[in-house]
């Protein structure tokens with residue numbers, strides 16, 4: 001009996017928390033057929049938001065992939081002072097609210113801040129522009145690749161890399177030919193997670209972007225702005241698009257996971 | 261000399277692992293690094309390969325000072341205890357790895373790899389992945405991979421340590437034959453004295469980071485430099501304050517000159533051999549005799565006999581504590 005009770009609670013919990021809200025969004029989106037959905041998503045602002053989201057996400061994923069693999073190798077294969085500190089810092093973005101991240105970035109890179117001012121004098125605008133949004137997204141998605149790769153790298157051990165060295169491979173050759181293929185599934189998993197997180201980021205980007213419609217508006221910001229302006233069809237359509245992307249990445253991670 | 265190691269010291273943290281180690285390995289020889297586990301054998305082998313840096317001392321390979329050379333420049337073949345197979349590459353690509361790094365032409369690589377696979381009897385397995393091979397096959401693949409680059413020296417770290425007894429015995433004999441065919445200077449690590457005696461021409465006994473003795477298997481077995489080596493290389497027993505091999509002891513039922521009185525406590529028949537357990541001066545000892553000899557004396561527990569080392573047999577006087 002207790003078993004059924006628990007099941008009922010679990011199902012109800014998931015229903016009210018997840019199934020009902022998402023289902024309603026999809027219901028509202030497609031309530032009047034496919035036409036309004038397509039129309040809402042092909043408006044100039046929506047298309048622009050898509051482009052901004054994609055640009056920011058791709059740069060952030062690229063940066064986090066390179067940084068993530070590099071840091072994972074550093075943490076697993078090297079000994080250096082401050083290693084534990086670095087290890088702890090990697091997880092910081094998980095604990096800090098994205099809004100705080102955004103504010104912190106403004107403090108450093110804002111027009112009237114020292115670093116930001118210097119960059120501004122060189123013609124590089126960080127805050128209220130793409131670089132700032134990329135920075136914010138990189139920050140919030142920072143641990144994902146590192147944390148996916150570290151355990152696999154540990155399990156892989158360094159025997160194969162050492163064997164490659166004795167066979168004449170340089171560090172780079174051993175990395176490209178031996179290490180990278182050894183961690184490929186974990187890396188792919190980390191990258192997909194990072195992409196999902198980057199596409200869905202709201203808080204930090206909201207702060208540093210300045211929410212300039214048709215300039216720095218990402219898809220998540222678009223949803224919120226349309227909703228505030230009572231353009232519910234557009235808000236729901238974009239929200240559904242985001243949810244669909246999330247579902248697809250979720251399926252991808254499920255495919256990648258068992259091969260870890 | 262193919263390898264000259266001079267005064268090498270190495271510590272991990274504050275623990276010294278190698279202490280003033282110096283060894284010479286002759287070109288074309290098959291040398292065993294023998295010693296108890298934790299004695300620093302792997303570390304010494306890794307220092308020779310460049311996978312570990314000595315704190316002090318030098319390593320010369322084929323006359324060239326290699327102490328500061330990166331492993332990829334030393335041209336040594338290394339075989340790891342747990343194979344270190346490249347899991348994502350086929351057997352063929354594993355063996356071809358060193359040649360691909362050296363950018364040899366495709367058909368040359370193909371020819372050389374197939375030759376090597378034949379040498380290690382894996383020609384049928386070329387397209388398999390390491391996960392589809394048995395332990396013994398993986399280790400033979402690792403050996404072919406190391407040989408592919410025609411190394412100056414071949415280093416094997418407990419190459420058969422992870423295999424079961426049967427395969428281990430087969431591969432031992434096979435390694436000896438392979439070495440007679442290929443003649444590459446080979447150093448292999450083992451903690452199994454039988455393996456070292458059976459396979460190597462030279463044995464280096466290493467314990468606690470120090471070289472205890474170097475010599476041919478017969479030398480280290482028959483003329484051990486100290487009680488440790490004597491104990492490590494074969495069975496020993498203590499009679500009259502000396503360490504003796506149990507097969508180097510005479511038993512007689514009559515008192516003999518230089519003999520010590522002993523009481524038989526047990527007679528154990530192990531097929532052809534008979535193990536006679538004794539009480540000598542209040543201590544346990546044992547003697548190994550043939551079955552024929554034991555039958556002749558009709559030994560049984562409680563008998564009083566006289567024992568002495570066979571004249572000419574090597575024994576070591578133990579310092580009295």
Ligand SMILES: Nc1ncnc2c1ncn2[C@@H]1O[C@H](COP(=O)(O)OP(=O)(O)O)[C@@H](O)[C@H]1O
Pocket residue numbers: 272277295296297298299300301302303304
């Ligand atoms: N990378 C390492 N870090 C710390 N200690 C090590 C390392 N490698 C080996 N040791 C220590 O050095 C000693 C000798 O090890 P090793 O050379 O592997 O001995 P053997 O191969 O004779 O069993 C052991 O006590 C081992 O714990």
Ligand SMILES: [Mg+2]
Pocket residue numbers: 301302303417418449
């Ligand atoms: Mg070892």
